[in-house]
Structure formats: structure tokens, C-alpha cells
Amino acid sequence: MLRSGPLLAFFGLTALAGLIAMRIWTLPMIEAAGLPMLDVRMGGYTPDEVRAFLASLGAEGRAAYLGPQRVLDTLMPVALTAALGLLIYRLVARWSWWIGAALALVPLVYFAFDMLENAQVAVILRAPAPSDTMAETASRYTVAKAEALRAAVAVALVALAARAGERALGRGRKKGKGPMAFTVAIDGPAAAGKGTIARAVAAHFGFAYLDTGLLYRAVGAKVTEGADPLEAAQALRAEDLNAEGLRTQAVAEAASRVAVNPQVRAALVDFQRAFAARAGGAVLDGRDIGTVICPEAQAKLFVTASPEVRAERRYLELVEGGHEATREAVLDDVKARDARDSERATAPLRPADDAVVIDTSEMSIKEAVAAAIGAVEARGAKA
Ligand SMILES: Nc1ncnc2c1ncn2[C@@H]1O[C@H](COP(=O)(O)OP(=O)(O)O)[C@@H](O)[C@H]1O
Ligand SMILES: Nc1ccn([C@H]2C[C@H](O)[C@@H](COP(=O)(O)OP(=O)(O)O)O2)c(=O)n1
Structure with missing residues (x-):
């Protein structure tokens, strides 16, 4: 990029x-x-x-x-x-x-x-x-x-x-909340390693972690059960993020579909911003954290990898989790979601201008995490 x-x-x-x-x-x-x-x-x-x-x-x-x-x-x-x-x-x-x-x-x-x-x-x-x-x-x-x-x-x-x-x-707003309100925004396409990196960064610095994809997955899951997307988003509670079955391909697909709806996105903004502003620091991963949810985040990372590498990772993850999947279907799904997430009119997936881009295609998890921690430290976070 x-x-x-x-x-x-x-x-x-x-x-x-x-x-x-x-x-x-x-x-x-x-x-x-x-x-x-x-x-x-x-x-x-x-x-x-x-x-x-x-x-x-x-x-x-x-x-x-x-x-x-x-x-x-x-x-x-x-x-x-x-x-x-x-x-x-x-x-x-x-x-x-x-x-x-x-x-x-x-x-x-x-x-x-x-x-x-x-x-x-x-x-x-x-x-x-x-x-x-x-x-x-x-x-x-x-x-x-x-x-x-x-x-x-x-x-x-x-x-x-x-x-x-x-x-x-x-x-000014951050000063009012105390010196510890440090936000790390991590964006990127499906299976690039955002969650893996976000969890490790949160553990390293002692920050809280929110996987914002789960919000869209929880709404997507309710919609597949017949709920209205906007009502599902407005009624979402923290407990819903622990529901069973949110990690399936079908729910990921439904999440990507509801995520195109600007009203659904708007309904989920306050929850994410409140989480980001918590004292003690926060890491959020998703698609629009550095660009829309937290444009003032102190550290922004854009984690990416080639579609083939990401599809292989997601395939292995699904098979290990006991789900049925084929490599071709997973690659098709990853590409379709990439296109939908990047081309939608509201909050499309793209790196913020001041994001550090980490391409994990050729990196081990350890290398990717070290690069992320280095970038966050460079923006002033202390472990
Ligand atoms: N740098 C990496 N090298 C190899 N596998 C990775 C790497 N980063 C993540 N993975 C694996 O890829 C899969 C998807 O990672 P995840 O962090 O869930 O991605 P995302 O949150 O972007 O969807 C997981 O099984 C994870 O263990
Ligand atoms: N901040 C976010 C997070 C997720 N989404 C949408 C777009 C994604 O295709 C779905 C699922 O996101 P999720 O991060 O859980 O997906 P992956 O784990 O990367 O496969 O939700 C979004 O539009 N904005």
C-alpha cells in the first residue's frame, strides 16, 4: 500500500x-x-x-x-x-x-x-x-x-x-481521562493475524482487548436467525459476544453483509469508543478502528497478508476446530469478504494515513508480534 x-x-x-x-x-x-x-x-x-x-x-x-x-x-x-x-x-x-x-x-x-x-x-x-x-x-x-x-x-x-x-x-479529552488512556487501533483483512497480534500486544502492555469483529459477528448471527439487523445491533449486549458458534464461516459471511449497513455501524460506534477510552489502555481490532472509530488512537497498525496465506491460515484453523472446509471455498470466502469490506461506502477497510503497515505473509507469529510491540512502543506505550 x-x-x-x-x-x-x-x-x-x-x-x-x-x-x-x-x-x-x-x-x-x-x-x-x-x-x-x-x-x-x-x-x-x-x-x-x-x-x-x-x-x-x-x-x-x-x-x-x-x-x-x-x-x-x-x-x-x-x-x-x-x-x-x-x-x-x-x-x-x-x-x-x-x-x-x-x-x-x-x-x-x-x-x-x-x-x-x-x-x-x-x-x-x-x-x-x-x-x-x-x-x-x-x-x-x-x-x-x-x-x-x-x-x-x-x-x-x-x-x-x-x-x-x-x-x-x-x-484535551485524553488528558481529562488520565495519562493511561492509550488506544491501539489494529485494522486489516480477514485472517491477517489481527486478533493474534492484538491479544499479544494487550497482554504485553497490560491493556484491555476488544475484537470488534465479534460485534458484527454477533449481529450477523442474530440476522441469520431471522432478526432485523438494526434492531439486533441496537439490542446488542456484552454477553452476546460470548455466544456459541460466532467463529464459523457462515457467521463471518453474515457479519460482512450486515457490516455494509451504515445504521448497523452507527449503532455499534458508542460501545467501541467507550471501550477505547477506558483508563488503563485498550487494544481494538477490526476494519475501521484507526480510520473511523478511533482516529485519535496513539498507535495504529494495519496488519495484512496475501489472500492465499490468509486463506490457508483460516482453513487450518477451521479444520483444527473440527469444522468442514475446503481450501478453495475458504479462499473464495476470504476474497469475497475482502472485496465487500474494502468496497463498501461506509467505513471501508483501508489503512489510516498514519498507520504502521505490517505484512505478515512471510512472518512467524513471533516476528509479527515483535514488530507490532515495537511499533506501539515507538508511539510511547510502556509495558
Ligand atoms: N504471522 C503468522 N504466521 C502464521 N500464522 C498466523 C500468523 N498470525 C496469525 N496466524 C494464524 O492465522 C489464523 C488467523 O489469525 P487471527 O489472528 O485470528 O486473524 P484475524 O484476527 O486477522 O482474523 C490463526 O489461526 C493464527 O494462529
Ligand atoms: N470493525 C469491524 C470489524 C469487523 N467488520 C466486519 C467485516 C468482517 O468481514 C466481519 C467479520 O470480522 P472479523 O474481524 O471477525 O473477521 P476475521 O476474524 O478477520 O475473519 O465483520 C467490520 O466491518 N468492521
Whole structure:
């Protein structure tokens, strides 16, 4: 899974490098006579100002404007657009992915106007005697570019401020509950080893453990007996999690089906959040713990493994537990649940941006547990 943090840093640094290259290399040639190049006149320019600028431009400046400056002024906006778009999406998608995606389009508007501006400036530079219309069109693109850029930066700043406010509130809430309210969120697909790791992490740090899959399994089991999904979720009690038969494939399938229902999910939120906030620390495993239930968890792990490895583990577990199963059927079930859990509209399975990803495909249980404990320690938990 590609993490957006390193990508964001890459695009941000590339944009900065582009700006520095212009400042020290192309701009001194283009602005040799002291008149600012057209692209930086954010308020626009008149045809006379364009003509004055062209008259001051030497052969070297004109070649630089049409050559390396055009290349840099394409690369830099690409990087800046990607950086702003990613930043906005990353910050806003925590609350709503589609609003995040829509707002991430604002930098693209800036990019489009910047490219139009570049093309029009090139037309002007190549024309023997640029017309008023040519200059006015370029000026309109420059103004539109500047406004779209200001809007994109404003969206990013508002999203950053909202995120900072949310963090400050989260810290305040946790302080009120005492220093021991440490939450470990563990998410991942079926049979990746979440429960195994979660139990070991809880035992190591002395935290309480909640397998949130059991909530959905308990609701799924009641639904297979004819209950209404929402009523079953609203009436769920802690004792229901100890019911017989919750570990079967049929119940797992029913759980994955009821888990698509946003009302069922909403009915189970308070129970999970109350558990997460208990003094003394808590470990919760599931699909949406780090993204929806506890976005402020101090440690987030995303435990995964290839479908084949996971299906083999689940198959062995079922056979050892005396259940009937075939490898093919278990693999089909794992893949079907993966698809349903990842593609549902509400709280789909995905790693939180700040989750540590642990792929256990080639790890023993001991290695996977050690990696998890190391990651949780790195976030400040003490045994
Ligand atoms: N790293 C691992 N290597 C081998 N087997 C594992 C590993 N992690 C878990 N298992 C086994 O795989 C099965 C599923 O693990 P479990 O922790 O229940 O997964 P999940 O909670 O993600 O569904 C269990 O039988 C467990 O013993
Ligand atoms: N936090 C959670 C936990 C489970 N679910 C759903 C999705 C899963 O397919 C089912 C069963 O989850 P469970 O963790 O018990 O399944 P596995 O042990 O990983 O096979 O419940 C969920 O949507 N959100």
C-alpha cells in the first residue's frame, strides 16, 4: 500500500526545487532589465505593459523564457498541484472522502490556468508584434491562475487548521481521562493475524482487548436467525459476544453483509469508543478502528497478508476446530469478504494515513508480534 506522506514530501520538495531553480537560473536572464516576467504579475497586465516588457527582453531572456523557464514552469506546477491536492485530500478525507476528493480538484483548476497562461505567453513571445487581444488573454489567464492558487492554498490552510484543532481537542479529552488512556487501533483483512497480534500486544502492555469483529459477528448471527439487523445491533449486549458458534464461516459471511449497513455501524460506534477510552489502555481490532472509530488512537497498525496465506491460515484453523472446509471455498470466502469490506461506502477497510503497515505473509507469529510491540512502543506505550 502506497503511503501518501512520502509522496507529499516528494512533490512538495520538487515544487520547492523548481522555484529555487527559476529564482537562481532563468529569472535573472528574463528579468535582466528589471521588469518582472509576466507570470508573476498576479494582478494582470495591460497590452502596453506587455510591449514594454518585450522591448526590455534581450535575446537571451527570450530564449530562456521559451526554453528552460517553460520546462520549469511546467514541472513546478505539476509538483505543486500534486502536493496541494494530496495534502487537501489527506486532511479532509478523514471526515469525508468525497468532499476531500472534490476539494483536491481546486489545485487542478490552478494548474489548468497556469498551463493556459504558459501557452499564451509563448504565443506572445513568438509573435513579431503581439496584438492587444493576445496580451489581454494572457493577462486573464494569469489573474485566474493567481486566484485559483490562492483558493487552493486557502483550502489547504483551513483543512490544516481544522486538523490541528481536532488534535488539540483530542489531547484535551485524553488528558481529562488520565495519562493511561492509550488506544491501539489494529485494522486489516480477514485472517491477517489481527486478533493474534492484538491479544499479544494487550497482554504485553497490560491493556484491555476488544475484537470488534465479534460485534458484527454477533449481529450477523442474530440476522441469520431471522432478526432485523438494526434492531439486533441496537439490542446488542456484552454477553452476546460470548455466544456459541460466532467463529464459523457462515457467521463471518453474515457479519460482512450486515457490516455494509451504515445504521448497523452507527449503532455499534458508542460501545467501541467507550471501550477505547477506558483508563488503563485498550487494544481494538477490526476494519475501521484507526480510520473511523478511533482516529485519535496513539498507535495504529494495519496488519495484512496475501489472500492465499490468509486463506490457508483460516482453513487450518477451521479444520483444527473440527469444522468442514475446503481450501478453495475458504479462499473464495476470504476474497469475497475482502472485496465487500474494502468496497463498501461506509467505513471501508483501508489503512489510516498514519498507520504502521505490517505484512505478515512471510512472518512467524513471533516476528509479527515483535514488530507490532515495537511499533506501539515507538508511539510511547510502556509495558
Ligand atoms: N504471522 C503468522 N504466521 C502464521 N500464522 C498466523 C500468523 N498470525 C496469525 N496466524 C494464524 O492465522 C489464523 C488467523 O489469525 P487471527 O489472528 O485470528 O486473524 P484475524 O484476527 O486477522 O482474523 C490463526 O489461526 C493464527 O494462529
Ligand atoms: N470493525 C469491524 C470489524 C469487523 N467488520 C466486519 C467485516 C468482517 O468481514 C466481519 C467479520 O470480522 P472479523 O474481524 O471477525 O473477521 P476475521 O476474524 O478477520 O475473519 O465483520 C467490520 O466491518 N468492521
